[in-house]
Amino acid sequence: xxxxxxxxxxxxxxxxxxxxxxxxxxxxxxxxxxxxxxxxxxxxxxxxxxxxxxxxxxxxxxxxxxxxxxxxxxxxxxxxxxxxxxxxxxxxxxxxxxxxxxxxxxxxxxxxxxxxxxxxxxxxxxxxxxxxxxxxxxxxxxxxxxxxxxxxxxxxxxxxxxxxxxxxxxxxxxxxxxxxxxxxxxxxxxxxxxxxxxxxxxxxxxxxxxxxxxxxxxxxxxxxxxxxxxxxxxxxxxxxxxxxxxxxxxxxxxxxxxxxxxxxxxxxxxxxxxxxxxxxxxxxxxxxxxxxxxxxxxxxxxxxxxxxxxxxxxxxxxxxxxxxxxxxxxxx
Numbered sequence: 005x006x007x008x009x010x011x012x013x014x015x016x017x018x019x020x021x022x023x024x025x026x027x028x029x030x031x032x033x034x035x036x037x038x039x040x041x042x043x044x045x046x047x048x049x050x051x052x053x054x055x056x057x058x059x060x061x062x063x064x065x066x067x068x069x070x071x072x073x074x075x076x077x078x079x080x081x082x083x084x085x086x087x088x089x090x091x092x093x094x095x096x097x098x099x100x101x102x103x104x105x106x107x108x109x110x111x112x113x114x115x116x117x118x119x120x121x122x123x124x125x126x127x128x129x130x131x132x133x134x135x136x137x138x139x140x141x142x143x144x145x146x147x148x149x150x151x152x153x154x155x156x157x158x159x160x161x162x163x164x165x166x167x168x169x170x171x172x173x174x175x176x177x178x179x180x181x182x183x184x185x186x187x188x189x190x191x192x193x194x195x196x197x198x199x200x201x202x203x204x205x206x207x208x209x210x211x212x213x214x215x216x217x218x219x220x221x222x223x224x225x226x227x228x229x230x231x232x233x234x235x236x237x238x239x240x241x242x243x244x245x246x247x248x249x250x251x252x253x254x255x256x257x258x259x260x261x262x263x264x265x266x267x268x269x270x271x272x273x274x275x276x277x278x279x280x281x282x283x284x285x286x287x288x289x290x291x292x293x294x295x296x297x298x299x300x301x302x303x304x305x306x307x308x309x310x311x312x313x314x315x316x317x318x319x320x321x322x323x324x325x326x327x328x329x330x331x332x333x334x335x336x
Contacts, residue, residue, distance in 0.1 A: 010033050010036065011033075014026065014029045028273075030049070032313070033049065034046045034050045034053065039311060080177055083159055083163060083178055084156045085156075089145040093150060097257065097265045097293060098139070098143075099255065099258070099261065106143065106147070109126075109127055109130070110147065112126035128227075128228070128249060129229075129247065130229070130252060131194075131244070131245070133234050133251070133253055134254030134255055138255065138257075138292050140233040143254070144190040144192075145188075147188050147231075148187065151229070153187045156185075156189045158189060158192070160192070160193065160194075160196050162174070163175055163197070169212075175216050179220040182226040186226070191231065191233070193233070194240070195234045195235070197217065198239075198240045198241055199214075218243055218247060232244075256291075256292055257293055257296065263285075265296045266288075269296075269301065269304075270300055270315065270320075275317055276315065284324070287325050295327045299323035303323050
């Protein structure tokens, strides 16, 4: 039967609500039972795990797609995806300055009534910029989780229309919705509509959408949080920057954050040797947070599928190296 440590680990992950590690640990138990000759029991476990995973995924999908809008606002369904986030800042690896800025933002939001007594308003409008995979979108979800409000992910591809005026009407609908439904409204890949208006290649409708965005964000008096995120801050129109309460940079992880990210993702699993920080940093330099997590998960999956009890350190190094080589190839 399953070892005591495996059972304790399973309960720990369940209590923490960490579904990925919970299901991974359950699969480890099934693999262990198979190695001990309990083939039928192992197969039953695997089938139960897969069924539970699918049902859980389906339930979360349906929950995330629930849109609390009145029937008169049905058109908004085509413009936003709504997510009820359970993510928090403590779930993320962040620089000290970034965590400090976000914590202060949350503190202001949670104490808006106190500020209001002194005729002051909390910060609501943020511009995130930095390389892909450094946590901009994830942070928007975390802010929603911290504040206990839904995250509204604006579908910019749904806003732009070939018909004059239609795009502006759709954008206006989103800003009107901010008044009725408080949430974190994320305009991801914002450079697609926020590029310099003097760029000759821009079509007229895009320029009109940008002008409309500037007017709407300037006049917005809702209690919703507005976040624009971009990988290309230099491409943004200069008029945008003064419309936001704070501009926050998301840098690539430094050495300490690289190790912390990998250790956090491998937590609860056993490595066949201790982390060699020098080798890890050599292979991981220049990778973003998302790539570090993906490399760690690749090593975990290799362990599970190979029915081993520990992660091979070489598998982790190889996964990091592949991603670094992919970076180099894209730059050529």
